[in-house]
Structure formats: C-alpha cells, structure tokens
Amino acid sequence: MLNGNTMETGKQQILSLLEQVPDPEVPVLSVIDLGIVRDVKLQEQEIEVIITPTYSGCPAMDVISMQIRMVLLEHGFKKVKITSVLSPAWTTEWMSEAGKEKLKAYGIAPPNPMQTVCDVNLFAEEEAVQCPHCQSYNTSMISRFGSTACKALYKCNHCLEPFDYFKCH
Amino acid sequence: MKEAPISADSTSQLINQSTNQLISYTLHLADNALILGQRNAEWTGHGPVLEQDIAISNIALDLIGQARNFYQYAAKLTNETTNQPNNQPATEDTLAYLRDSRDFKNCLLVELDKGDWARTVLRQFFFSNYQCWLYESMKKNKDQTLAAIAEKSLKEVIYHLRWSAEWVVRLGDGTTESHRRITDALNDLWPYTGELMANASYEKYLLNEHIAVDLDSIKQPWLDKTTAVLQEATLRLPPNQWMQDGGKEGNHTEHLDYILMEMQYLQRTYPGVEW
Numbered sequence: 001m002l003n004g005n006t007m008e009t010g011k012q013q014i015l016s017l018l019e020q021v022p023d024p025e026v027p028v029l030s031v032i033d034l035g036i037v038r039d040v041k042l043q044e045q046e047i048e049v050i051i052t053p054t055y056s057g058c059p060a061m062d063v064i065s066m067q068i069r070m071v072l073l074e075h076g077f078k079k080v081k082i083t084s085v086l087s088p089a090w091t092t093e094w095m096s097e098a099g100k101e102k103l104k105a106y107g108i109a110p111p112n113p114m115q116t117v118c119d120v121n122l123f124a125e126e127e128a129v130q131c132p133h134c135q136s137y138n139t140s141m142i143s144r145f146g147s148t149a150c151k152a153l154y155k156c157n158h159c160l161e162p163f164d165y166f167k168c169h
Numbered sequence: 170m171k172e173a174p175i176s177a178d179s180t181s182q183l184i185n186q187s188t189n190q191l192i193s194y195t196l197h198l199a200d201n202a203l204i205l206g207q208r209n210a211e212w213t214g215h216g217p218v219l220e221q222d223i224a225i226s227n228i229a230l231d232l233i234g235q236a237r238n239f240y241q242y243a244a245k246l247t248n249e250t251t252n253q254p255n256n257q258p259a260t261e262d263t264l265a266y267l268r269d270s271r272d273f274k275n276c277l278l279v280e281l282d283k284g285d286w287a288r289t290v291l292r293q294f295f296f297s298n299y300q301c302w303l304y305e306s307m308k309k310n311k312d313q314t315l316a317a318i319a320e321k322s323l324k325e326v327i328y329h330l331r332w333s334a335e336w337v338v339r340l341g342d343g344t345t346e347s348h349r350r351i352t353d354a355l356n357d358l359w360p361y362t363g364e365l366m367a368n369a370s371y372e373k374y375l376l377n378e379h380i381a382v383d384l385d386s387i388k389q390p391w392l393d394k395t396t397a398v399l400q401e402a403t404l405r406l407p408p409n410q411w412m413q414d415g416g417k418e419g420n421h422t423e424h425l426d427y428i429l430m431e432m433q434y435l436q437r438t439y440p441g442v443e444w
Contacts, residue, residue, distance in 0.1 A: 145224035
C-alpha cells in the first residue's frame with residue numbers, strides 16, 4: 001500500500017515525465033504548460049491521468065492521449081488510464097508562465113495577461129496584442145479564427161509580419 | 170379502484186422510459202451539432218476568402234466536437250440500458266454513421282442546403298443565438314454530463330454568435346447585391362426558426378424531471394437578440410407566419426437524406442473500415 005508521502009513523490013515523478021509530452025500542434029508547449037493535465041491519481045497498480053480538451057473539437061486530443069501513454073510506458077508504467085473531463089472547462093488562465101515565454105520565443109503571441117475572452121458585442125475593439133517579432137503593440141486582427149481552434153490571426157502594422165495569437169479562452 | 174403497488178419490474182420500466190427520453194434528447198442535441206457541422210464543412214476549400222474559409226471550418230470543427238461529446242454520452246446511456254449480450258455496443262460512430270434519417274432528431278434548419286454565403290451566415294446566426302441561450306441554461310442542469318458539455322461548448326458558441334452576427338450586419342448593411350441576398354435568405358429561413366424553440370415530446374417529458382431546458386424560456390431572449398442584429402443590418406423582421414417543424418421527431422426534408430448518404434456511404438459500404 002502506498003502511503004501519503006510516496007504517493008506525492010510518485011505524482012511529482014509522473015508530472016515531470018508529462019513535461020516531455022508536447023502538444024502536437026504547438027510542439028514548444030508541453031501538456032503541462034498548456035494546463036490540460038488536471039490531475040494524476042495513483043492506485044496500487046494503475047495510474048490515472050485526468051486531462052481536459054482545450055476546445056471540444058480539438059483533433060490533437062487523441063494524439064496527446066496516445067503520447068502520454070507512450071511516455072509512461074517507456075518509464076515502466078504499464079497500466080495507464082486516461083480520463084477526459086469537460087468541467088471545469090479549460091481556460092488559458094491555466095497556461096504556465098514558462099509556457100507563455102516559450103510561445104513568444106516560438107513566434108506565437110501568448111494570451112494577454114489580462115484575461116479578456118470573446119464577448120457577444122459586435123465589432124468591439126479587441127485589447128492590443130503585442131507582436132512577438134518586434135514587440136510593437138500596433139497590431140490588428142485579421143480573423144478571430146486561425147490555423148487551429150486555439151489561435152487567431154493577426155498582423156503587425158509596424159514590422160508588417162503576420163503572426164498567430166493564442167487567444168484568451 | 171385501488172392502485173396496484175409498484176413492483177420492482179414497473180419501477181425499472183419507469184427508469185428505462187426516463188433514460189430513453191434522455192437518450193432521445195441527447196441524440197437531438199448531438200444531431201443538431203453534427204448536421205450543421207457537416208453542412209458548414211462543405212465550405213472547406215470553397216470559402217469566399219481564405220480567412221473566412223478557415224473561420225467556417227473552425228466553427229464546423231467545434232460543432233463536430235460538441236456532437237462527439239453528446240454521442241459519447243448517448244452511447245454510454247444506451248449501453249447501460251440494453252443488456253442483451255449479442256447486441257453490438259453503441260459507440261459515437263455507430264450513432265453517427267449507422268442510423269437512418271427517420272432516427273435523426275435534428276431541427277430542419279440545420280439540414281437545409283448551405284446555399285450562398287448569406288444563407289450560411291444567417292443560418293449560423295439563428296442557430297448560434299439559440300445554442301447560446303440553450304447552453305447558458307443547460308450548464309446549470311441537474312444532469313452533470315449535459316451540464317459539463319454545455320459549459321465547455323458555450324465558450325465556443327460565443328465566438329460563433331459574434332462572428333455570424335457581424336456577417337449578417339456586414340451583408341445587410343452592405344451593397345445592394347449583398348442586401349438582396351441576405352433578404353432572400355431571411356425570407357427562406359425564417360419559417361424554420363420556430364422549431365428551434367418548440368419543445369419536442371422528449372423535452373416535455375424531461376421538463377417534469379428538470380433535465381431538459383424549457384425552450385419557452387429562451388424564446389424572448391432569442392427574439393430580442395435577433396431583432397437587434399437584424400435592425401443593425403437594416404433588415405426587417407419577417408411577419409408572424411406558419412412555422413415548419415417535424416425534424417426533432419424524425420420527419421425531415423429531403424436534404425437530410427443527401428447529407429447522410431455522403432456522410433455514411435463509406436461505413437455502410439465497408440462496415441468497420443478504419444483509416
């Protein structure tokens with residue numbers, strides 16, 4: 001039987017292994033950075049990893065589950081159960097600060113520090129997003145929907161480069 | 170006459186009946202999302218400009234994601250109630266790919282052809298406006314699974330609602346041509362909006378159990394939002410008229426058979442085929 005202390009060490013060990021599992025669509029981010037791993041539960045013979053999808057139709061979720069399984073298997077954990085939960089719904093507030101830095105270095109603007117999600121007011125001005133290339137705030141949104149569900153399409157009016165914005169959600 | 174004591178058998182029948190209504194309701198929610206998602210996906214690669222092609226495809230993806238969550242729940246409920254060992258267990262795939270059109274419970278609005286861009290964005294606006302109020306209420310539902318799906322989906326629907334409403338305004342208050350097209354779409358689609366907010370038999374049943382959202386309660390907020398957006402788009406709200414219905418009870422237009430034929434062809438021809 002595992003006691004409280006070994007449980008905690010075991011959980012930390014699993015969590016640090018999961019830092020090796022990248023998001024297949026934004027490979028600089030790990031599933032930990034993204035905040036989609038909600039909990040790890042250790043039973044005697046089995047590990048349960050509880051994850052939550054970013055968007056309902058996110059096609060990366062199946063790949064992510066498989067990769068979590070693979071990484072844990074490589075480290076000798078044979079019985080792994082992956083449970084997907086929907087509530088509470090994922091939010092970009094769960095993204096780690098380290099993750100935001102990695103995104104920016106990769107050329108994707110991280111979610112704005114002040115969490116402002118899409119509201120229903122038509123044609124409302126969005127809060128300025130900083131260009132990840134030249135740091136200018138003189139940018140404009142091209143489309144609220146980008147190459148993946150979690151991103152919006154922006155352009156920088158200063159350096160004229162287009163870029164992705166990981167939108168607040 | 171003295172009432173017969175409730176036997177264990179009739180209790181389980183009652184539970185079964187209630188679960189069957191819940192399965193119908195969940196399938197209705199799933200079918201709505203799947204069929205509109207499939208319709209919108211017809212634009213992928215054919216959108217008027219690249220950014221809007223991506224936008225409508227994103228919306229299609231969100232809807233199909235919502236449909237998957239509802240189908241998975243319906244499959245779980247189905248497998249829990251039917252305990253015949255010879256039955257193939259239901260899965261999200263059997264529910265989407267192996268049911269006939271009479272078993273589909275989506276509203277007629279979502280199955281209609283995609284038409285031009287005006288018709289597509291106006292339909293999306295009517296539907297997202299409905300889904301927004303529906304999920305807002307459903308996230309406080311007694312049924313924990315439905316509540317969780319609603320909470321998750323609502324965040325996405327707000328994007329859809331805003332995007333589609335902006336397009337309605339852009340086209341209505343745009344050029345003579347765009348105004349004419351969206352006016353045509355409005356006249357065509359309006360008779361299909363009533364069904365969105367009419368309680369079907371399974372909803373009436375589940376209302377007594379405080380599970381279904383009472384669609385009467387979202388009529389007014391839906392109409393207020395619609396009126397405001399149409400007004401900004403310089404469009405006139407159509408007069409009161411006869412409303413089409415039937416889809417929620419399995420009576421569909423011919424459009425549904427065509428979409429199912431395309432969607433289900435592969436699984437029907439090569440059962441169990443995988444990528």
